[in-house]
Amino acid sequence: MFKIENLKKESLGKLPLLERREFLKMGFVVTGVFAGGSILSLVSNAEKVFASAGEFAEKYPYKPHYSMVIRQNLCIDCERCLEACRTTNEVPDYGYRTAILEKHVPEAVGQKTEFIPVLCMQCNDPPCVRACPTKASYKDEVNGIIRIEKKKCIGCKVCMVACPYNARYFNNETRAIDKCDFCFETRLSKGEKLTACSAVCPTGARTFGDISDPSSEVYRMVHQLQKRVWVIRAEAGTKPNVFYMKS
Amino acid sequence: MTDDKRPARVPLTSGLVDSLKEGFFPEIQAAVSGLLSGTRSFYVFFVLSLLTIVAASIGGLDAVRIGYHHAYNVTREIPWGILISTYIFFVVTSTGLCIVSAIGHVFGMKDFMPIVNRAVFLSVVTIFAGFTVIFFDIENPFTMAIYNVLSPNVASNLWWMGTLYGAYMAFMAIEFVFLLLENHKFATYAGLAGFLTGVAAHSNLGAIFGMLHGREFWYGPYMPIYFIASAAMSGGAAVIFFTMIGYKVNDELMEAPMKRALEAVSKLTAFMISVILFFTTWKIITGLVGAPGKKAVIMATLNGPYAINFWVFEVLLGMAIPLALLLSSRFKNLKMSFLASVLMIIGIFFMRYDLVVLGQVVPAFHELGVNEFQGLHPYMPSFHEIMIVIGGMGIVAAGFLLGERIFKGHKSSH
Numbered sequence: 030m031f032k033i034e035n036l037k038k039e040s041l042g043k044l045p046l047l048e049r050r051e052f053l054k055m056g057f058v059v060t061g062v063f064a065g066g067s068i069l070s071l072v073s074n075a076e077k078v079f080a081s082a083g084e085f086a087e088k089y090p091y092k093p094h095y096s097m098v099i100r101q102n103l104c105i106d107c108e109r110c111l112e113a114c115r116t117t118n119e120v121p122d123y124g125y126r127t128a129i130l131e132k133h134v135p136e137a138v139g140q141k142t143e144f145i146p147v148l149c150m151q152c153n154d155p156p157c158v159r160a161c162p163t164k165a166s167y168k169d170e171v172n173g174i175i176r177i178e179k180k181k182c183i184g185c186k187v188c189m190v191a192c193p194y195n196a197r198y199f200n201n202e203t204r205a206i207d208k209c210d211f212c213f214e215t216r217l218s219k220g221e222k223l224t225a226c227s228a229v230c231p232t233g234a235r236t237f238g239d240i241s242d243p244s245s246e247v248y249r250m251v252h253q254l255q256k257r258v259w260v261i262r263a264e265a266g267t268k269p270n271v272f273y274m275k276s
Numbered sequence: 277m278t279d280d281k282r283p284a285r286v287p288l289t290s291g292l293v294d295s296l297k298e299g300f301f302p303e304i305q306a307a308v309s310g311l312l313s314g315t316r317s318f319y320v321f322f323v324l325s326l327l328t329i330v331a332a333s334i335g336g337l338d339a340v341r342i343g344y345h346h347a348y349n350v351t352r353e354i355p356w357g358i359l360i361s362t363y364i365f366f367v368v369t370s371t372g373l374c375i376v377s378a379i380g381h382v383f384g385m386k387d388f389m390p391i392v393n394r395a396v397f398l399s400v401v402t403i404f405a406g407f408t409v410i411f412f413d414i415e416n417p418f419t420m421a422i423y424n425v426l427s428p429n430v431a432s433n434l435w436w437m438g439t440l441y442g443a444y445m446a447f448m449a450i451e452f453v454f455l456l457l458e459n460h461k462f463a464t465y466a467g468l469a470g471f472l473t474g475v476a477a478h479s480n481l482g483a484i485f486g487m488l489h490g491r492e493f494w495y496g497p498y499m500p501i502y503f504i505a506s507a508a509m510s511g512g513a514a515v516i517f518f519t520m521i522g523y524k525v526n527d528e529l530m531e532a533p534m535k536r537a538l539e540a541v542s543k544l545t546a547f548m549i550s551v552i553l554f555f556t557t558w559k560i561i562t563g564l565v566g567a568p569g570k571k572a573v574i575m576a577t578l579n580g581p582y583a584i585n586f587w588v589f590e591v592l593l594g595m596a597i598p599l600a601l602l603l604s605s606r607f608k609n610l611k612m613s614f615l616a617s618v619l620m621i622i623g624i625f626f627m628r629y630d631l632v633v634l635g636q637v638v639p640a641f642h643e644l645g646v647n648e649f650q651g652l653h654p655y656m657p658s659f660h661e662i663m664i665v666i667g668g669m670g671i672v673a674a675g676f677l678l679g680e681r682i683f684k685g686h687k688s689s690h
Contacts, residue, residue, distance in 0.1 A: 128648075130646040133647055145646060159487075160434060163423035163424060163435070165423070181427050183415070183416045183423065185434060186355040186356065189355040191490065191491075261641070261644070262490070262640070265490045
């Protein structure tokens, strides 16, 4: 005899744990939650940035794996970072290694201007390194920083064309392409722990550290669920190591 | 051309030749008088080409003196300007000349045989002009010579392009020497090697652009394919142009086989124009959907600051009018073919310019909507840049004219 109580339950509770988690995750991805002017997805931000969970060991192939997290809304455009960068790295007045972009949104409620610091994104899949004919641009095998071996630079500027982030310029003084190297030559290689820009920032907009170290601040900022983390021009597929978020 | 229309010999040179004859050994006398026995148009063009080279050399050296960042209008945002596009213009022409000559000499189509010697010679001249122009664009060219060998990046299209073009120039020069020696077996081998390295080099040049995944306008397999098809079109125009001028400066009547050859090249050229028209049409249509950066470039081309470059120079002069001229004359009227080739060469120069510059005009951060990068990046070539471009053309003109004189109209037995 057909009795309703004899039917097998079809609720989520009957699903195996893994399937249920995947289902919930999918639901959060599809719907998202609108909060504070940004989409807050409950799926791990790190997954969004690095494509899939469980691949972190592969995605952080360097030790230390230097990274910067920029909390965009903390930048007040004081330009101390730009000055510190110029002084530390002897950047000529016609060039820059880092810049602060200004975005004005007249129709926004409340604050109408925000500032977006930009620099070399130290990509994991850097187009500049592949394009360089003489390996003058290279990715440091230890720490993943995109560096320049000046004596090999022929000045063809293909790396400038290849870079999706306008991060490079030709330095006439050194006769080579110049770009942000996370202050490796001027600070990190001499025992300093921070880049000049992050050390001088009065609001903490630029946080620098080793993202492969779970105890580091940059790791904790990127590997959390509460706030959205993003990279600029993700569609270029270069896997940047400079992340953006709002505090 | 009939005898009574031939231009008069230059009277001044005969006196000069006579005076030279008195003081030289007979061999040197013969060489000098051979060099000076041209027509008036030869001397006019030759002197003009030398003057442009001298003027351009002064401009180029001045650019070196004051620094490229002061002399050129290229910027951080548009690092590649007219010098790169002119380099491409010359190497596309060179590769095209090689492809068209290979149809006859390597692949054995008899109708193309008469144009082979001149085309092979000019492929060497045009790539030399290209190398000269890019010499003035690369900041450290001597470093390049060293580290291209000591520190090659085999993942770099630019490394392959430079290396293969170096080999290509050598193969084409060797082919030309064997053609002069009438050793057609080795000339064919060298021609085949030149053809293969030329196509590989040239598609790598396209891939420099096509493999930049941060540049939406260029990215994709279109560029390497387009570059090769476009080279064949340029090669056809260059063969017609230089062969017709060659007969003019040599003051010779064109033989029937050469006429047939130029008719065959005209047909090939018309076909390649159709191919490029087809490519261009779909490049535009596909660019109108999808990536906003790409669409911005297409709109700048169709109805923006680059509309005149595109519609007048690329479409009308470069393709539409030449195609109409070639088809309406049924490839029989060589004057029409010549006019078509002149218009094409002008139009193609703009094609290369637009291709290079338009890939860079959209700001990297355009999608952020920041104040700094609202519109398209501007670029206009500087005086120094234009001088060097003219110098490159002077090199081609002088090389071509010297070739006509030294190799006596590139006549061959085949």
